[in-house]
Amino acid sequence: MPPTSILWLRRDLRRGDLPALGAAHHAACSDDGPGEAAVVFVVDPALWQGAGDARRAWLAASLEAADAAYEGRLCVREGDPVTVLPRLAEELGAGSVHVSRETTPAGRRRDGAVAAALAEAGVEWVETGSPYAVGPGSVLNGEGAPYKVFTPFARAWRDHGWPAPAPEPEGLRLAQVRSDRSAVQRLQQARDAADLPDLSEAGEAAALRRWADFRDGALARYGTDRDRADLDGVSRLSPYLKIGAVHPRTLLADLADGRRHPGDGAERFATELAWREFYADVLWHHPTSAWHDLRGSLSGMDYDDVGDAVEAWRQGRTGYPVVDAAMRQLLREGWMHNRMRMVTASFLTKDLHVWWPVGARHFLDHLVDGDIASNNHGWQWVAGTGTDASPYFRVFNPVTQGLRFDPHGDYVRRYVPELAHLPGKAAHEPWKHADGHAHGYPERIVDHAEERREALRRHDAARG
Ligand SMILES: Cc1cc2nc3c(=O)[nH]c(=O)nc-3n(C[C@H](O)[C@H](O)[C@H](O)COP(=O)(O)OP(=O)(O)OC[C@H]3O[C@@H](n4cnc5c(N)ncnc54)[C@H](O)[C@@H]3O)c2cc1C
Incomplete structure (x- = not known):
């Protein structure tokens, strides 16, 4: 045989x-x-x-x-x-x-x-x-040590390079092997149980279609539009990359033909893929960073317990429109825009003073693209505990972030129906309008300016 x-x-x-x-x-x-x-x-x-x-x-x-x-x-x-x-x-x-x-x-x-x-x-x-295009653990600096900071990693990652996409083997014969009936039923039940908009778009063929649409459309403006939560300016390929319905090497090979991609979109997109590779590399070298602070400089931080405010954050009822829109997008679609992931993570860690793993867990529970390396290091980046961390004193202002990255209020109104009556950017500051809370939208659970000061006070104390 x-x-x-x-x-x-x-x-x-x-x-x-x-x-x-x-x-x-x-x-x-x-x-x-x-x-x-x-x-x-x-x-x-x-x-x-x-x-x-x-x-x-x-x-x-x-x-x-x-x-x-x-x-x-x-x-x-x-x-x-x-x-x-x-x-x-x-x-x-x-x-x-x-x-x-x-x-x-x-x-x-x-x-x-x-x-x-x-x-x-x-x-x-x-x-x-x-x-990954380059296997985690393969990109090392001149001393043979892993990179701690993204930009030099990304440079070395590009220099390292990756192989061309693998061709399908010729003469492949697939065995017919019986499946466990219980496993098939379990999968069917799981598929039916969740009410997600994109399930019919799963799989390799759909991933490649989405890539082609993005490559021939939004990619040209990706460098400028990628931060806009209200626009269709990103690829939404993360769920496919997570499950391996498409390999980053396939995308990078397609991007390499620069003549087809005017503007800096292709370059920027490759850099975003490099972030995914960087975080996988960090996790490879520092396995404990999955659930513990990568850098110890904030190990003495005073955090608040998980209470009602965290539940309001989870449910999208903080009274800050852009935070609530994003948290509801997560619950409704199993996905959230990158800029909004940063804004909501900042709100939990800096406005509510909660340790980042609490938020990372919630994201992993609900994200279709939930990925331990990208998610947990993304959280650490915002919290200021990770490699290449944002400065600890950077606290995202949920109102100005909303006005900047959802300038017409469309994103907010899409996910927060209680604010649908507020036109344009008014949706970002319902407290300034007599009928702002008329349809049950909650009051702000904290005062951002006050909590920002408190976050800085705690950070200063932790750093001695
Ligand atoms: C707090 C927080 C949690 C996150 N959790 C996850 C997660 O669980 N899974 C996940 O795939 N990404 C995560 N990210 C990264 C990023 O938000 C998503 O990859 C991106 O929003 C996915 O949308 P997209 O495919 O349209 O991205 P695009 O903008 O089209 O980017 C293309 C691809 O590049 C990669 N990429 C882009 N930005 C990043 C980034 N900052 N870090 C790592 N990879 C990136 C992704 O694979 C993405 O699909 C997180 C970021 C933050 C700040």
Whole structure:
């Protein structure tokens, strides 16, 4: 019988530009001809329980699309991968399990345990590629140390370069392997349970369509429009990048043809992708930074307990329109504009004086693109505890941020119906209008100017 290999998909739910697929195909081929590669996804209860409804629904919809891309041959199993994969390898007589390298602390721990269990069963573990253009841990400075600051990292990252997109292996044969019925049902229920607008747009084909639309449209103005919450000025590719429906290498290869991209949009977009790579690199070198301050300089900070004010923040009822619009966008769509992520994170950490992991957890519970490296280091950037941290004295003013990045109030009115009657920028300051709170919009829960002073006082005290 020709040999079989297993491709275990995790954060790489696609068929194109997937080096591990090529490796699995190659391993399945022998002198007797091509064997079959079995493509599997394992619903791991440890991860499933930790993901919020939105992320589970997005995963389920993305798996459905991946199954179609793999001609209905994606096998879904349920359980601890440490036992599921050796059992599956035995069932199929597979000699190797192929993956894209996982880079988060939890993923690395799990993969170590799975590789050891497979080795005991005489099955080879093969890592090919990663979810990043440049594998985390690969970009080092002249002394062989990791970069601590983004700009020199980004320069070295570009100099390092990345391979061209991987072609689909020729003569690929996919094994037909039964799925666990319980896993299929669980995914179906998760998909039906969440009421998200974009679920029908999951998958690789949709990701590539979205990319092409953005590349041929908003990319040209990306350098100027990317901060505007009211405009359609960003790619909204983060949920696809998170799940691996598209690889950043595919996008970067497309961007490299500068003639097609007038203006500085392409350059700026590549820099944003570099942020994603930077944060993955930081996490690779500092695994504890997932949930602890990366820099110790604020370790003596006096934080407030989580109370009613945090609940008001979570529900989008702080009385600051742009903060509330953004928090409601998160609950409604499972996504939030980058500028608004910064504004809302600043509000929690600097206006409500709450330690950043509280907010990071809430974001991870609700974001479809929830990613431990980008999210938790994004939070640390705002809180002033991370690598390349914003100065501790930078406190975002929620009113001026709103007036600047939603100048006509459209973003606020889209998500906060109680303010729909306030025209233009009036929506940003309902307290200045006699009917501003007429439709139940709450009063401000704190005075920003006062809390800014308090934040600075606490920061100064923490820094001695
Ligand atoms: C507090 C906070 C939490 C965040 N949490 C997440 C998260 O959980 N998952 C996530 O993918 N991003 C996160 N980000 C980064 C950023 O907000 C999102 O990547 C971006 O809003 C996604 O929208 P987009 O795809 O339209 O981005 P675009 O502007 O179109 O950018 C393209 C891609 O570049 C990457 N990117 C852009 N900005 C950043 C950034 N600041 N940091 C890292 N990567 C970036 C993303 O992969 C994004 O999809 C967070 C930022 C902050 C400040």
